[in-house]
Amino acid sequence: MVHIETVTLNDKYVKGFVENEELAALQSFVEVAHKNMHTKTAIGSDYLGWLDWPSKMDDAELTRIEEAAQKIRETANVLVVIGIGGSYLGTKAVNELLGSSFGFNQTEIIYAGQNISGKYMEELLTYIKGKNVALNVISKSGTTTEPAIAFRMLRTWMYETYGEEAKERIFATTDKTGGALRKNVDANGYTSFEIPGDVGGRYSVLTAVGLLPLAVAGVDIRALLKGAEQAEQELQSVDLSSNAAYAYAAYRQILNSRGFSVEVLASFEPSMSAFHEWWKQLFGESEGKQGKGIFPASVIYSTDLHSMGQYMQNGRRMLFETMLRFTEDQQQTQIPFDENDEDGLNYLTDKTLHEVNMQALEATALAHVEGGVPVITLDVGKIDAHHVGYLIYFFMKSCAMSAYLSGVNPFDQPGVELYKQNMFELLGKPGYEKKE
């Protein structure tokens, strides 16, 4: 048994803002919420499929995903992933974190159907022209407006470009039996994968939704799942002093109740940028209801110390910060000596960038605490598929607990219907004609 560092919550920079009694007071509520979640008697229990997904995922299905991915890698140099919200944010998060900031592995992943911009679509069509393209369309229903429009346009392009061979290049991830996309799959014989009925969009990255495109991108999806499975096993304790995911949830709710109503997730790694967007959906959509919820925001440091740093230090005091640190120095890139030392940096000679970056984190946490901002730090061992899988599950479980503690259903999103109804009315969709 190899000891690996996964996720550690450090609360030394939050202790000054929270009394021990407050944590103790939440302990019994955590126990109740935990029991209701694990016995599937909590509100929203129809969507708790993610809870034991890492350990229960079917191995044969995983192999089928890997085989499809291998086929795509061999035949296409671009995979267009069509999806919106939970259907692409997790994929983008993991792919950008584990991939390079410049260039890509073998088959490039690009995204469509996540907006309705004509500019974006024209640029995408220009870009894929002459390239070897495959599509992965991801939608439970197949009628969500943005991906449906993109799929209609790109499907047309695929048939124009490849004729009947297009059918071999289109992969669908959708509901097992129902919905417009399933019908389309059955009629055309596309290879398809299933979105489990009991897993909502924002909790779905570890299903075929994320696994197929991630495998195409070259991510070790078995390691990703193994990391999540380790989290599934380790994060079963109800004790706030030993379950970091629940402790994170508890601190969030205590801070929120004290008026810290904006959480800023801060990473010191620029490739975390898309992960932040996944995290924002997870927490914002799970908790932002009934006039409640912590507003999720994010920064990349030290980058944004030179833009949002002033606000964080001295702005309106309603913020708390969660700083995420990858502890292992995976590059060992050193700062060279310079004879002239005009920049005055010789005191850093032979230090690695990682060492400087970690001191920047410590320095920032100290400064912000002094400025009245509670800081929670989350230490993650390193950037690899296993740790990222762990971290994903960690946040999903924290989020569910945090939402339960605040008294809301973590798995619904009733507020997203109104703009859609308005839009269908304005666009004259049959059945949504303007009410008088």
Added chain:
Amino acid sequence: MVHIETVTLNDKYVKGFVENEELAALQSFVEVAHKNMHTKTAIGSDYLGWLDWPSKMDDAELTRIEEAAQKIRETANVLVVIGIGGSYLGTKAVNELLGSSFGFNQTEIIYAGQNISGKYMEELLTYIKGKNVALNVISKSGTTTEPAIAFRMLRTWMYETYGEEAKERIFATTDKTGGALRKNVDANGYTSFEIPGDVGGRYSVLTAVGLLPLAVAGVDIRALLKGAEQAEQELQSVDLSSNAAYAYAAYRQILNSRGFSVEVLASFEPSMSAFHEWWKQLFGESEGKQGKGIFPASVIYSTDLHSMGQYMQNGRRMLFETMLRFTEDQQQTQIPFDENDEDGLNYLTDKTLHEVNMQALEATALAHVEGGVPVITLDVGKIDAHHVGYLIYFFMKSCAMSAYLSGVNPFDQPGVELYKQNMFELLGKPGYEKKE
């Protein structure tokens, strides 16, 4: 005289949250702040150089920038821009908005010195290997830690790769006379450009800071400046009913005083993403001080209606939204007819994506207002250099006015020193040894 649509503020979705008397009450303060700003007697007046910069920028200097850019375009396929905060956010904003989401014009612009990530630096060094590279290092002092480290490393790489020819490939944008980078320039004979002493980082995109890399990227920098110059001329009125920039500032402060303390800038164009980051620095760093300031956040719609939409509609009510719309349909990309209509989208046949996108904006504004979120809309004619130049100046002038109305100096950033001092202590920088 050609009439062009530039920026129009529409307040119909904010009227229900604000009394006319509140705007009227601010009118006289706006007049005073305007007068103090234009006579350079306001607080922070040493940094008002941006105010008449578009009309006063030296034409010979502009030509020199264009010539250097032309030389870079001819000799390099990658330009590495080294800078942090205001030294690169404006460039990235304009380049991503006017460029393509996929691929690039002729010479690719990549960024360094905006973080201390070893992963990022290693990936960058791998990426540029074998490519034809030029550097543009941008720093007023030359001792800001992040860009100084990156410049030290990349300068070393350049000399190793190109020998003495490296000197022809390094371009510096820095203070006219002082600072470590100016010394370095003088010692090595790099081509250099000036950062005006009376223009702060977040107001500097229209100086050589932004203009050189943007010209390399293929942006029409004369049109950009012309647009800003038009804004400079048009946004001189003190009347809140005719100066949209001041009206925006006034509405922000009224909403803030009513408890709407988070502003979410929402664009319906994914290529606005980097522009949002520029905007966040501008407003966050200008206003977030003395325990005050509106927290600046941003979303891309309709993308983020599927992630942050739930929170916006039903979450904690402390938000207002500023929606930015480009009104002209520049692509005319139509949604095709589909015989089978399994996706049920035939009701959209022959509509352009832009039309659907604009209805999505309208639908979202209506829904969010109903959900208790005031919405300001800013209409911009179209996406081109002229309009973007106008928009940049619009926001700079709004921001200065808004900060003055809230009683703070728009041009300082006293809060960014503490973490630096902590960091220098932790890193053992000479002169910053740990205090006992």
